[in-house]
Amino acid sequence: MIEISEEVKSALDKKESIVALESTIITHGLPYPKNIEAAHLMESAVRKEGAIPAIVALLEGRIKVGLTHPELENLVSKESEKVQVSSLSWALKKKLSGGTTVSATIEIAHRVGIPVMATGGIGGVHRGAELTFDISQDLTSMARIPICIVSSGAKAILDLPRTLELLETLGITVLGYRTPTFPAFYTGNSGLKIPMVGSPEEVAEIMFLNWRVLQLERAILVGNRPPEESELPDFYVEELIKKALQAAEKLQIKGKELTPFLLSYLEKSSGGRTVETNIALAQANAKLGAKIAKAYTRIRVETPKI
Numbered sequence: 001m002i003e004i005s006e007e008v009k010s011a012l013d014k015k016e017s018i019v020a021l022e023s024t025i026i027t028h029g030l031p032y033p034k035n036i037e038a039a040h041l042m043e044s045a046v047r048k049e050g051a052i053p054a055i056v057a058l059l060e061g062r063i064k065v066g067l068t069h070p071e072l073e074n075l076v077s078k079e080s081e082k083v084q085v086s087s088l089s090w091a092l093k094k095k096l097s098g099g100t101t102v103s104a105t106i107e108i109a110h111r112v113g114i115p116v117m118a119t120g121g122i123g124g125v126h127r128g129a130e131l132t133f134d135i136s137q138d139l140t141s142m143a144r145i146p147i148c149i150v151s152s153g154a155k156a157i158l159d160l161p162r163t164l165e166l167l168e169t170l171g172i173t174v175l176g177y178r179t180p181t182f183p184a185f186y187t188g189n190s191g192l193k194i195p196m197v198g199s200p201e202e203v204a205e206i207m208f209l210n211w212r213v214l215q216l217e218r219a220i221l222v223g224n225r226p227p228e229e230s231e232l233p234d235f236y237v238e239e240l241i242k243k244a245l246q247a248a249e250k251l252q253i254k255g256k257e258l259t260p261f262l263l264s265y266l267e268k269s270s271g272g273r274t275v276e277t278n279i280a281l282a283q284a285n286a287k288l289g290a291k292i293a294k295a296y297t298r299i300r301v302e303t304p305k306i
Helices: 006-013 024-029 034-048 069-077 085-093 102-112 137-142 160-169 200-213 234-251 255-269 273-302
Strands: 002-004 018-021 052-059 062-065 081-083 098-100 116-118 148-151 173-177 220-223
Touching: 002 006, 002 102, 006 018, 006 052, 018 034, 018 102, 018 273, 024 034, 024 052, 024 069, 024 081, 024 098, 024 255, 024 273, 034 052, 034 069, 034 273, 052 069, 052 085, 052 102, 062 102, 081 085, 085 102, 085 137, 098 102, 102 116, 102 137, 102 148, 116 273, 137 160, 148 273, 160 173, 173 200, 200 220, 200 273, 234 255, 255 273
Parallel strands: 002 062, 018 052, 018 116, 081 098, 116 148, 148 220, 173 220
Antiparallel strands: 052 062, 052 098
C-alpha cells in the first residue's frame, strides 16, 4: 500500500539524499492557500540544497511517499484525516486521505529507507497532562525509530519542560542546532538547556554513532530555532496560548482536534503572524534537513561498514 514517486524511487536506488516532509502541517496546521505555499517552499528549500523532497501523506487509501503537485492539490481539497501511527491501518482500510503526523511519517520514511525528516514542530506533552494523560504518539514513535527529525522544538501550545523531560526519559538524543536552548516553535528560546551542535556534519556524525556504532534504535531530534526575522516575542505568544486554551476548554475540544483548533485560534488572534512564522520555520527546517541528509549520505558512502 506504499506508493513511492518515481523521483524518490530513483533517489533511493542511487542512494541519494532525501528529506521526508510531514504533511499534517499542510492538512491541519495551516489554512488554504498558505498550506500549499508552505509545501512548495519546503520542497524548494530541500532541492536548493541538492536533496530530494518527499512529502508523506495518505491519498484515497494509499500511502504516498513523494507527492506530485496535482496530488498535493487533491489532498488539500479533500476532507482530510489527521493520521497518527495508531490510526494508519484504519485509515488505509477506510481508503481515506489525510496528513500524516510525525509518528506516522517517521514510521513510513524509515520503512522505505529515508533517514531524515523535517517538520514545523513535534507533538509532545500537553499542558495539564497530569490530569488528561494527553501525550503525543510522536514521542513514543521517536523512542523506537532511528531517524533524524529537524523541527523548531515542540509546538508552543505544549508543556515544553515536561516534553523535554519525557524525551530524556525515552532516551531520545536532543540537539540544538547552533543554539544551547530548546526552541519554542514561534520563538527560539524556551530557556531549557540542551546540547548544542554547530554544523550539519556534526549532526550526521552523531547519527552515524547512534545508529551504526552504538546500534541505538531511537530518533535524534535536532532543534532549529525559527529565523530571527520571523520570531515572535515569547510573552506575546504565551498570552495568546492562554486565551486559546481557555477557548478550547470552554468548547470542550480535546484529543487530536485540540492542536488544529489551537493553531487556528492563534492565527486569527495574531492577525496571521503565527502562520507566517510557521511557514518561515518550516522552510528553514526543510533546508537544514537537506544539509544534514547530504552530510549523512557522504558519511555512509565514505565510512566502511561497522
